[in-house]
Amino acid sequence: MKTKKQATIGHALIPIFVLVSSLFVGIVYLGTDAHIPILIAIIVAAAVGIWGLGYTWGEIEKGAIETIQMSMQAILILMVIGTVVGSWILSGTVPAMIYYGLQILSPGIFLVATAIICAIVSLATGSSWTTAGTVGIALMGVGQGLGMPAYIVAGAVVSGAYFGDKISPLSDTTNLAPAMAGSTLFEHIKYMFWTTIPSFTIALILYGIIGARYAGSQLDTSNINVILDGIAANFNISPILFLPPVIVIALVVMKVPALPGLISGTVVGGIFAAVFQGAGLGDIINTAHYGFEIESGVEMVDELLNRGGLDSMMWTVSLILLAMTFGGIMERTGMLHSIAAAILKLANNTGSLVTATILTSIAINILAADQYLAIVIPGRMYKDAYDEMGLEPRLLSRTLEDGGTLTSALIPWNTCGAYMSSVLLVSPLAYAPYAFLNLINPIVAIIYGFTGFSIKKQEPKAE
Known part of the structure; x- marks a missing residue:
């Protein structure tokens, strides 16, 4: 039997270097997705484990499979969420949330309203990218009509978009973080309120102060009206359409597990689609599977609503499987522990542990240029450390989002920063000082870490 060696930091840095460099080349220079660069790093990590540290392929494979099993609940939830998104759009629930959210605009509080509108839309869709690429573009046009600097408006758009992306149960990162930390979806969301709500409140106050000088300006809502008219022409809009998310929230309060609660949301969405939008059974099933599709004649409405479905989650599911395979190999061979x-x-x-987690997430956002990896890698690295300190898994999952999700949009070459720059036509370096939520939230998390505010120790485990 071959003697195993103890992994050193030198062993660990080989696959980490390959991971970072292949991701950087693939994403930044070649414009590829993260999947194949991660697969390359998996091959190198396995090679180091087998030939450098003396592990067998069976041991390597077992480590990868055991780690993947830890994420299976999150994968199932993501798949169900795809059906929820599709059925809620078909039912008119998501269009109604957007429709009513866009009508709270006022010149004196435009920046505040911009952040709130983007927060509502991203809560409804679970996507900061979709929010920025549709409503965000329209709000940039309104801001331009008011004579506001584009980089300030872009900062408000990004702050609002990432508030919803971070909190919404429909968001992939909101599901990914608790899967990495060993927490549960709804416990994770509730715990994020402690850092996210105060941070967003501070951001709104700052936007109110900056925007007060434009209180007397004339508001041009032509772009907004295009979206409103497009939604009204294709859906029967009513406040009663808010009932499906209310039902899901009620189930959460009653401590119904995430999967049954979300499946209920899909079923209710399908019923509402039939009752209020006249959808047939075939339409409901196809939308839950393949996503919602519409040709409304209004490009912004189509971009905003053409999404969802079980199939839409397969990109993220495959990324999770690859990332967990890499993490499992690194963990089984001891390389992750050495780092x-x-x-x-x-x-x-x-x-200091919370600070280390946030700084690591930021570093991976910079080096690997991908927010998913800024959640996955620190999640696998620090999970045992949080356990050893007696800290709850939900603290780790919250910290991964505070550091990984929010800072990704501030880095120009990160996939998130590059996307925001391309749709808002403002460099991340220009809007970053005004993306107040993204800047404040990590600082609040670190302050909580040192003061102990909102942080509880785990209950002692029975022997």
Whole structure:
């Protein structure tokens, strides 16, 4: 039997270097997705484990499969969420949330309204990208009509878009973070309120102060009206369409598990689609599977609503499977532990551990240029450290989002920053100082870590 070697930081840095460099080349220079670069890193990690550390292929494979099993609940939830999104759009629920949200515009509080509208839309869709690429573009036009600097409006759009992306149960990152940390979806969302709501409140106050100088300007709502007319022409809009998300929230309050609660949301959405929009059974089933599709004649409405469905989640599911395979190999061979141990020598309390997690997420957003990896890799690295300190898994999942999800849009070469720049036509370096939520939230999380506010220790485990 071949003797195994203990992994050193040198062993660990080989696959990490391959991961970062292949992701950087693939995403930034070649414009590819992250999947194949991660697969390349998986091959290198397995090679180091087998030929460098003495593990067998069977042990490597077992480590990968065991780690994948940890994410299976999140994968199932993501698949169900795809059906929820499709059925809620078909039912008119998501269009109604957007329709009513766009009508709260007022010149004196335009920046505040911009952040709130984007927050509502991203809560409804679970996507910061969709929000920025549709409603965000329209709001940029309104801001231009008011004579506001584009980079300030873009900052408000990004802040609002990422508020919903971070909190919405329909968001893939909101599901990914608890899967990495060993938390549950709804516990994760409730725990994020502690850092996200105060941060967003501070951001709104700052937008109110900046926007007050434009209180007397004339508001040009032509772009907004195009979206409103497009939605009204294709859906029967009514406040009663808010009932499906209300039902899901009620089930959460009653502590119904995530999967049954979300499946209920899909069923209710399908019923509402039949009753209020006249959809047939075939339409409901196809939308739940393949997503919602419409040709309304209004490009912004089509871009906003053509999404959802079980199939739409397969890109994220495959990425999770690959990332978990990489993490499983790194963990089984001890390479992940060697990296974490080097960093954790400096993290001897809750505050320093939270800080290390956030800084690691930011570093991966910069080096690997992908927010998913900024959640997955630190999640796998620090999970045991949080357990050893007696900290709840939901603290890790919250911290991964505070550092990984929110900072991704501030980096020009990150996939999120590049997307925001392309649709808003403003460089991330220009809007970053005004993306207040994205800047404030990580700082609030670090302050909580050092003060202990909202942080509880795990209950002692029975022997």
